[in-house]
Amino acid sequence: MPRPRKRLAGVSGQDKKGPAGKRTKTKNASEASAEVENSSPQRTSALKKCGKNLSSYWLMKSEPDSRLEKGVDVKARNFLRAMKLEEKAFFYHSNCKEPGIAGVVKIVKEAYPDHTQFEKSSPYYDPSSKKDNPKWSMVDVQFVRMMKRFLPLAELKTHHQAHKATGGPLKNMALFTLQRLSVQPLTQEEFDFILSLEEKEPS
Numbered sequence: 001m002p003r004p005r006k007r008l009a010g011v012s013g014q015d016k017k018g019p020a021g022k023r024t025k026t027k028n029a030s031e032a033s034a035e036v037e038n039s040s041p042q043r044t045s046a047l048k049k050c051g052k053n054l055s056s057y058w059l060m061k062s063e064p065d066s067r068l069e070k071g072v073d074v075k076a077r078n079f080l081r082a083m084k085l086e087e088k089a090f091f092y093h094s095n096c097k098e099p100g101i102a103g104v105v106k107i108v109k110e111a112y113p114d115h116t117q118f119e120k121s122s123p124y125y126d127p128s129s130k131k132d133n134p135k136w137s138m139v140d141v142q143f144v145r146m147m148k149r150f151l152p153l154a155e156l157k158t159h160h161q162a163h164k165a166t167g168g169p170l171k172n173m174a175l176f177t178l179q180r181l182s183v184q185p186l187t188q189e190e191f192d193f194i195l196s197l198e199e200k201e202p203s
Contacts, residue, residue, distance in 0.1 A: 057191040058089035059175060059177075060105065060141070061182035064096055076183040080137050081111040089141065090194065094182065100152035101194065109140035148198040155203055156194070169193035 057080070066135075084107065091103040113134035116124040129135040156175065163171040170193060176185035 037105045055185045055187050055191075056084065056087045057186040057188060058087065058194065059092055059101075059184045059186055061092045061094035063094050073181060075178075076181045077135075077137055079181070079183040079185060080139050083107045083108060083139055088144065088191070090186070090191075091141075091143075098150075098152055100150055100154075100156070101147060102150055104144040104148045105141040106144050107139055108142045111137040111139050114138045127195060149202070151194065152202075153196055154196070158203055159193075159197075 078114060087107045088100045089105050089107070091105050093102050094097055113131075114124070114136040116122040117126040117129045117136045118131060119125055123134075126135060153175075156170070156173070157169070160170045160173055160176050163169060169187075169189045173190055174181065176192070178184055
């Protein structure tokens, strides 16, 4: 039986309440897509906006329920558009009792237009977006595996704070420097260090 694939679109909220004035949309697992198609031509433009040295690793947040805030973060959309097929991402539980990294997914469909931006009945409808120049994108991801143990935010934060003093791998991790983004790039050093944590006892 094929593994489930999920569609991620837009930006999820932060784990703590942040500044007002942003509109954010998230989709839960029941809204997943199982389609795999060709790469999006928008990726080249996204790379220019995000920078040439983007990582091949990511962290993607998911919330237990769909919700809206004012404004979708364009930076997160550009990260979605920069993702390549087969790149891996940590699947992060956000806005819940115990946030943290639960598993690993991979990109199985590069960025393509989020159809809900054109649907007037959808809470994600954006009248300023045009079909010949869509503003919002989504990607499809596929489950790879669960982490050997759940890595809670509190544990990651402890390492981040220690690494800021010692110059360790998580010193500049976007989870703490770009908290509001639900789609975040990771360096290979960050990705490898976090993977190593699942083999260790909780700190």
